[in-house]
Amino acid sequence: MKRVRVELRAVSRFADGRVLRSVVSPGGDKRVCSPFPHRLRRFRADEQLRVTVAALGVLAVLAGACVPTGPVVHAPVSDHFDGARFHNVPEVGSRGLGDVLAWQLFAKSGVPWPDWISTPPGEKPPVRVTEGVRITPIGHATILVQFAGINVMTDPIWSERASPFAGVGPPRHRDPALRLEDLPPLDAIVISHNHYDHMDLPTLRALAPPGSPTKIFVPLGNAAFLAEQGIEATDLDWATGPESCASLGGLSVCAVPAQHHATRSLTDENRSLWSGWYLQRVGSAESVYFAGDTGFGPHFYGIREQFGSPCVALLPIGAYLPRPFMRIHHMDPKEAVVAFDVLGAKHGVPMHFGTFDLSDEGVDDPTRELEASRTKGRVRDFLFPGFGHGRTFRCVD
Numbered sequence: 001m002k003r004v005r006v007e008l009r010a011v012s013r014f015a016d017g018r019v020l021r022s023v024v025s026p027g028g029d030k031r032v033c034s035p036f037p038h039r040l041r042r043f044r045a046d047e048q049l050r051v052t053v054a055a056l057g058v059l060a061v062l063a064g065a066c067v068p069t070g071p072v073v074h075a076p077v078s079d080h081f082d083g084a085r086f087h088n089v090p091e092v093g094s095r096g097l098g099d100v101l102a103w104q105l106f107a108k109s110g111v112p113w114p115d116w117i118s119t120p121p122g123e124k125p126p127v128r129v130t131e132g133v134r135i136t137p138i139g140h141a142t143i144l145v146q147f148a149g150i151n152v153m154t155d156p157i158w159s160e161r162a163s164p165f166a167g168v169g170p171p172r173h174r175d176p177a178l179r180l181e182d183l184p185p186l187d188a189i190v191i192s193h194n195h196y197d198h199m200d201l202p203t204l205r206a207l208a209p210p211g212s213p214t215k216i217f218v219p220l221g222n223a224a225f226l227a228e229q230g231i232e233a234t235d236l237d238w239a240t241g242p243e244s245c246a247s248l249g250g251l252s253v254c255a256v257p258a259q260h261h262a263t264r265s266l267t268d269e270n271r272s273l274w275s276g277w278y279l280q281r282v283g284s285a286e287s288v289y290f291a292g293d294t295g296f297g298p299h300f301y302g303i304r305e306q307f308g309s310p311c312v313a314l315l316p317i318g319a320y321l322p323r324p325f326m327r328i329h330h331m332d333p334k335e336a337v338v339a340f341d342v343l344g345a346k347h348g349v350p351m352h353f354g355t356f357d358l359s360d361e362g363v364d365d366p367t368r369e370l371e372a373s374r375t376k377g378r379v380r381d382f383l384f385p386g387f388g389h390g391r392t393f394r395c396v397d
């Protein structure tokens with residue numbers, strides 16, 4: 001029998017024992033080996049998602065028999081917290097996990113994605129930068145943001161699935177564009193909300209193990225959950241001014257409003273807050289606004305008013321179809337262009353596309369739509385540098 005030699009390209013081992021292996025055959029085809037390699041490829045992505053959500057629903061219902069109301073949040077009542085649950089401002093309705101479950105099981109269709117998109121790892125980024133802001137998209141909402149002397153990462157996920165389970169759930173369709181071992185030291189991680197594609201526990205344990213100098217910032221109500229998982233984090237409410245932001249080595253770290261929701265089971269809907277993050281190197285023009293996961297809303301006007309126009313805006317453009325179902329919680333590329341203009345951002349980088357198949361659009365639709373908006377002359381500098389490609393932005397003319 002003819003044997004085919006394969007070359008091991010990367011191994012990422014998480015603290016809970018899960019292993020992500022990437023291998024390349026001499027022909028160049030790419031496979032990801034999981035603890036369940038055969039089961040991994042037996043389902044299409046949408047089938048995987050349906051199975052996961054259904055399983056999650058069953059687990060949540062079972063959990064709900066013991067914990068009927070979800071975790072209790074200790075926070076002052078505010079315009080976005082009623083003492084029990086958080087909500088958007090203004091209130092825009094919601095799509096809870098039950099709605100998502102029904103849609104995933106009965107209605108999801110759309111353009112199928114290729115099983116795998118080869119994405120060679122990008123060059124190892126500099127350990128530190130000395131000027132400007134360097135942005136490296138890694139995949140989905142995972143972005144390395146390097147200010148002079150300060151490294152931050154947004155919503156890191158290196159796991160092969162956005163799921164609580166090792167063997168089922170939405171699989172990634174491309175590798176993270178940087179290897180874990182190539183990352184520079186991280187001073188901070190900011191997380192937008194608790195959905196599985198944004199708050200990935202194995203990755204957090206790998207990047208910020210107990211005793212690590214890496215600080216994790218989360219929206220209000222998420223630190224207690226992470227503490228139960230052995231992960232130390234600081235949670236912040238939406239900032240009402242610089243005094244309600246955190247400070248880290250000359251960087252101001254502010255949670256800012258987003259139009260979204262939070263849930264990891266059927267019993268915890270909106271028991272924790274969601275947010276974007278406004279990062280500003282104190283005393284400089286270097287600022288980065290990370291929008292997180294958000295629909296289009298008036299919060300973009302408020303963020304500009306409160307913090308000023310950011311030098312760089314990181315804006316989501318994916319997971320937007322079908323529009324009637326997704327518009328509350330996810331912008332489409334046209335809305336992201338409007339948000340870019342509303343913010344008055346100097347530069348923009350699109351995110352939240354091309355990695356996990358969570359909606360009905362095709363894998364290339366978000367960037368194609370963004371390009372169409374650009375050719376209509378509505379975009380100044382809202383460009384995708386490419387997965388794994390770092391781009392340095394100057395914030396002073």
Ligand SMILES: [Zn+2]
Pocket residue numbers: 193195198260293
């Ligand atoms: Zn989300």
